[in-house]
Amino acid sequence: MKRDFVQLADQYFDVLICGGGIYGAWTAYDAALRGLKVAIIDQGDWASGTSSASTKLIHGGLRYLESLDFKLVKKALREREMLKKVAPHRVWSLRFGIPVFKDSRLNSIRLKVGLMLYDFLAGALGSDQVHRHFSRDAFAERFPCLNPTLLTGGFTYADAQTDDARLVLELIDGALSAGAVCVNYCKVTGFIENKGQVCGAKVQDKVDGKTAAVYARQIVNTIGQWTAESGCRLTKGVHLILPKALGNEALLLTAKADGRVFFMIPWYGLTLLGTTDTDYSGDVDQVCVEADEVDYLLTEANRVLEVNWTEADIIGRYAGLRVLKQSSKTTPSAVSRDWELKVADNGLLTSIGGKITSAREDAAQIVNMLCENLGISEPCKTNGRPFPWLPDQDYQLWSKAAVAEAVTLGIDKESAQWLIWRHAKRVSMIFQLIEQDAALARRITPSLPFILADLVFCAGNEMVVHLEDLLRRRIPLLILAKMTQSELRSLAEMTATTLGWDETALNNEFVMCVKKNMNCEQSGSIFF
Template sequence: MAVDRQRALAQLQQETFDLLIIGGGITGSGVAREAAHRGLRVAVVEARDFAAGTSSRSTKLIHGGLRYLKERDFRLVREAVVERMRLLRLAPHLVRAEWFVFPVYRGDPDPLWQLRIGLWLYDRYAGRSLGTLRHRMLRPEEVLREEPLLRREGLVGAGMYVDAVTDDARLTATVARQAAAAGAVVVNYAEVVGFVKDERGQVVGVRVRDRLAGGGPDQGGATPGEAFVVRARKVLNATGPWADHVRRLDDPASPRLLRLTKGIHIAFTRERLPLRHAVTMRGPDGRIMFAVPRAEFAYAGTTDTVYRDDPARPQPEADDVRYVLAALHRNFPDAGLGPDDVISAWAGLRPLIDPGDARDPGAISRDYQLYWSPSGLITVAGGKLTAYKAMARNIVDRVFPETRGAPADEEPLPGGHRPPGEAELRERAARTGLPVEELRWLARHFGDEVDRVLGHLRPEDLQAGPRAARVRAAVRYAAAEEMACTLADALWRRVPEALWSTDNGRGVAADAAAAMGEVLGWDEARRDAEVAAYLGQVQAMHAWREAL
């Protein structure tokens, strides 16, 4: 189902909703899908693009959180492991099982016997659905056969277990589409600027400004700066790092709920970091980190530092990159990785619930809670990408208890019904002229909706080369059916060239802007402005290099 932004804007102004959700990240989109699945009338307004914040800046793992077992947070781990297995089934094109190697060295805080017990629990929580993907323990020589680049000195063994990897931004955008298909009204670039209250001071709606009106892709509607009212019985603040800001729009005296911490990741070509599997590793200070393969690339992270600046602009800094490079050098000393090998980097914020003390960020719970303000505004704080469906079920149960007992939502995500196999991709390659490796890329990102994407491929696209042809078709699809409104929406989140190409999408930016412009009616000046804005964001991603 295509998402029509202009129509959705009109619906926002015409209806009264059961639930209005502020925030189009994975939490807001997941709650919208669950509530709409139960027959509630739902709207979502997002101030920027879907997944523009934390939901596109994670470690891109769907995992149980093995380290939380040590903290005895068994409920959180069990929930995450069960949800991991569910997403492997419901979104096979976006969530893929991946073997992880967890090496143990002399002097590590967690001995091998303790890791063995943890992995046994991990598998037990997954149940029979894990099948043959159960953990095994490795002797040092077996570890090095699996991952030859790992440090040999002091190696006493490893555990090898299964978790999953994902494309977090595409997962979020796809969940938002699924919510729309269930009847939710979802709109990006719709910023909440205030609340509407009744005579008792209870929230009955919000004032929203269309940030694209007048000069964006949708002409007409509200003029720039003009706010309109959206009415709803209940309002949920699911804005992640912005939750405290939204609470202060309701009540300037609202106490702070969150402690924001920043995590960064750096990416390389697989040639420079030739991982065979994902590796659970330790940083120089003993912190658990990951090195993860992703097609022809690999990435590593993450940091965990307190963040007090603008939530809209977290960036990797030189010290962050040095820390991750030091961890890689410690674990893969022969790889010789340095700053010049980094092709991309990203920073995200964890909206952790402030425990009210000075504990280390890594010791703060990743669980979530709901808070009711005196005005009736409901805020969700905390949470994990992996457990978004379980969070959504619990939140709707609590906010609308009369809907409890509704059938579980086990519908595969768009694209996840039957992703095409190799023979089908080769047939499409022969039919379209697009090389099979480009079709594999489309299948990894769009699943069984590949043919809908190929419906936007034009014969003249192939003259620009295979990569440009694939990007042109995919960004047209993103603009026409996934509410991508800017070039950055497309190349950072829908068609993620910014992170996963050696030129960060520079070589296809003009092609992509021209293709999106055909769908959205951009003139030459608008196309040039989109390209300039995108290239500026790419440059900002690499700003840390100046300090090195």
């Protein structure tokens, strides 16, 4: 993946997509596969907004059944099942437990009915994906992190998990391979119109400051939280990274304070706790985790856990914004997560709302409209299509062989499995790096399943511009590890040559990365 701003300058495209999150990435990939001449840009890094701040789930949304949003749930479940088949390295099964306590808002009967409906909508009846009920003792044994005092039993059900930032990155790479021009850190400074219709954009390269005009027959706005629409409602979601508390299954819990659902999820060997859901009206460029949000999540988790987590246990934290359709609903959680496409008087198409799970199907509708407007008759090419990095052979057999090869190269088995999920068939290029330097098989930090060769490969092959791109989205070290500034500096120095940084550029990158992660204070302090 190579970044080339020159490919945009004074060029004519069928479609220019502004915004490189999950919706922009799917739109670019689908449009390029249908033969359109496509450009996609983002003012920041790929997935640097909401699309790297999700709960890392590909799911139907069990809680939406309570609000009778059957259409949305069925749509998401259909996409979940398809994605598991075409991208087993990117979307993998994850089973959830739902504990039932004496004071639970939903009793066992209501949960049973809801889970039966969820299985039916997913087409899981009669399969090993169907939900199961457990007695108090059996559920406590399955989830020993739970306080069994008030427990009366529990259920498990099937959903799926992903690494959201890498999902977007793989789709961007797929769009590139299909002929699209993809440039991150490229800002729109204004639209170009002809006879009242948008026909291009003035853009600026945020790396060197150069400007250009890009012309397109259609322009799609997929900028998420930066959408200047009066018909939008922004809500904020906060997640915390905490020590390992689960095995290979997650928990769906209900907050006593407000009755909303939140999750505890195993992620890269740690625990992802979240999310909150509150209205947001602040600066979309400065979305921070607030003390009351931390207190909310820790209080609700500690209410049902054997451990008593404190703020000192928090390893990392992040916040993101959801873009929802305007609604009169009082609570954000009651607002539909469904998606819509708005068409402005000047022809600009704007994507509003949606979910990471169902983004592919929504993007297909965007491209359908593009094709109709351009007089092109081409069906969607992404439904059921194997992902760009999926190996050609049987995935399970290939994966088993790849893990075995990784172990012979000195990679520990846990890191090998994550390496394969992260890179799939491209893992062979990482193996080649280790064959040249065996030291690259070591973990970056002992507690996390990331190896040095992964870091080096990402730096050289994944359109990294800034240090934060590498350490937050390519490899999420900034939220998964407590790092000192000296450790951070060491990683920057290790990849500086690959990224073309001299001493001045390296220092600037280091300082900028520290400033953007406000928990970093003085040299030698803990870096979140």
